[in-house]
Amino acid sequence: MLKLMGVLRRISRSKMSEKLPNSTGAVPQSCDTFVALPPATGLDCVVFGKNSDRPKGEVQEVVYFPSENHPAGSKVQCTYIAIDQVEHTHAVILSKPAWMWGAEMGANDANVCIGNEAVFTKLCGESDLEERLLGMDLVRLGLERASTAREAVDVITSLLEEHGQGGPCSDIKPDFTYHNSFLIADRKEAWVVETAGRLWAAEQVGIETFPIALL
Numbered sequence: 001m002l003k004l005m006g007v008l009r010r011i012s013r014s015k016m017s018e019k020l021p022n023s024t025g026a027v028p029q030s031c032d033t034f035v036a037l038p039p040a041t042g043l044d045c046v047v048f049g050k051n052s053d054r055p056k057g058e059v060q061e062v063v064y065f066p067s068e069n070h071p072a073g074s075k076v077q078c079t080y081i082a083i084d085q086v087e088h089t090h091a092v093i094l095s096k097p098a099w100m101w102g103a104e105m106g107a108n109d110a111n112v113c114i115g116n117e118a119v120f121t122k123l124c125g126e127s128d129l130e131e132r133l134l135g136m137d138l139v140r141l142g143l144e145r146a147s148t149a150r151e152a153v154d155v156i157t158s159l160l161e162e163h164g165q166g167g168p169c170s171d172i173k174p175d176f177t178y179h180n181s182f183l184i185a186d187r188k189e190a191w192v193v194e195t196a197g198r199l200w201a202a203e204q205v206g207i208e209t210f211p212i213a214l215l
Contacts, residue, residue: 033105033115033183035190035205048185050105050115052095055170059098065144067091067109078102078141080131080167083159089144099171102136103143110147112186114139118169118178121196128177132166133159135180135195142184149186153193156182157200164198 036047054060068089070076076085079101090110094103105115116135133141138156146152170176182193190205 035185048113078137092143102140108143123197130166132164149184152184
């Protein structure tokens, strides 16, 4: 239990820096992602969940994109930049802000699930306004390109190193930027990826730390 609580405290983050409101009548906000792995779950299944504290009034779409084969040398237009496309992309179900290409959370036809959280690091600064890949773009790219959670870690971190992360994370707050962490799971294992700029660290979630909450 102590180890679990340490993991929860270490990974906890908030997209909005405000503290939870007191008895003022305001509605609490939080952005949480969790995974539960066997044997902690019934029927030998994996449970993955996420909620989101995106700006009030922003449309959150739930959309399906089928698997596709792409011509060699083609590009994919992400929210702000275009990058090289891969030959094949998985079918995905995404929950995403309507205005952006990427997604807050989703799953693919290989049973990979990914959710992201905002992190505010010492590397955050004005340069983050430069248009690069959003953390939400990396969620979708990981789902489209990976057949396992471990592959998704490689996809996200390699694209982060190559293109970096940056650009406004809101269509109504042009100066709102952040770095990202990711919780990634498949039928067999789960991973946490923390980032700061183009730097990253990844850790596999152990059975004894099966719940991970990013608050």
